[in-house]
Amino acid sequence: MSKPVVAIVFHSGYGHTKAQAEAVLVGIQDVDAVEGVLVPVEEVESKWELLDGAAAIIFGSPIYMGNVSAAFQGFAEKSSKRWMELKWKDKLAAGFVNSGAQNGDKAQGMNALFTLAQQHGMIWVGLGLHPGNNASGATVNDLNRLGGFSGAFAQSNVDQGPDVVPPTADRKTASHLGKRVAEAAVRWTKGA
Numbered sequence: 001m002s003k004p005v006v007a008i009v010f011h012s013g014y015g016h017t018k019a020q021a022e023a024v025l026v027g028i029q030d031v032d033a034v035e036g037v038l039v040p041v042e043e044v045e046s047k048w049e050l051l052d053g054a055a056a057i058i059f060g061s062p063i064y065m066g067n068v069s070a071a072f073q074g075f076a077e078k079s080s081k082r083w084m085e086l087k088w089k090d091k092l093a094a095g096f097v098n099s100g101a102q103n104g105d106k107a108q109g110m111n112a113l114f115t116l117a118q119q120h121g122m123i124w125v126g127l128g129l130h131p132g133n134n135a136s137g138a139t140v141n142d143l144n145r146l147g148g149f150s151g152a153f154a155q156s157n158v159d160q161g162p163d164v165v166p167p168t169a170d171r172k173t174a175s176h177l178g179k180r181v182a183e184a185a186v187r188w189t190k191g192a
């Protein structure tokens with residue numbers, strides 16, 4: 001029997017959100033019972049059937065002008081064909097976003113991912129971590145340093161490449177989300 005698929009559908013204009021997506025995949029790969037697959041939005045036309053069969057879809061986007069990128073939104077609109085038949089209803093969903101500024105209006109983008117998932121009737125899986133970096137003894141190296149709850153947040157300095165940013169703390173936070181969704185997918189598909 002083939003393993004349940006946890007797909008990561010993402011856009012990345014300059015590689016930073018791709019690095020975050022790859023960190024999500026690392027977390028998924030910690031769970032042997034599922035298969036993680038990266039799906040850049042540019043390749044989605046050949047991946048609709050894979051997505052239809054997935055147990056979970058994790059959505060990821062950079063923040064452009066205070067929201068998800070136009071390329072990600074293009075994917076969201078194309079997914080309306082799935083919405084017509086509620087093909088993704090009851091799949092697990094989760095999200096990650098990455099911006100240049102510390103805040104950068106990331107929450108707006110996460111809300112767009114959440115709303116997309118809800119339009120499809122999916123079941124949202126949040127981060128499941130306390131905030132890091134929020135006390136006198138805490139540091140920017142803490143897991144969940146940006147203190148999100150609804151998904152994995154990352155920040156990438158705008159003058160550094162994806163080989164350097166987002167920093168390790170944000171990549172580990174992304175991996176945590178991937179593992180959490182993968183473990184949830186195992187439970188969710190039990191007996192299915």
Ligand SMILES: Cc1cc2nc3c(=O)[nH]c(=O)nc-3n(C[C@H](O)[C@H](O)[C@H](O)COP(=O)(O)O)c2cc1C
Nearest residue numbers: 012013014015016017062064065066099100101104
């Ligand atoms: C068109 C455009 C708009 C952007 N708008 C924002 C923004 O609203 N808030 C922010 O913090 N960063 C913004 N940024 C910075 C990106 O979020 C940041 O550079 C991110 O790491 C890019 O990810 P990517 O390399 O995956 O495309 C913007 C970048 C671009 C190119």
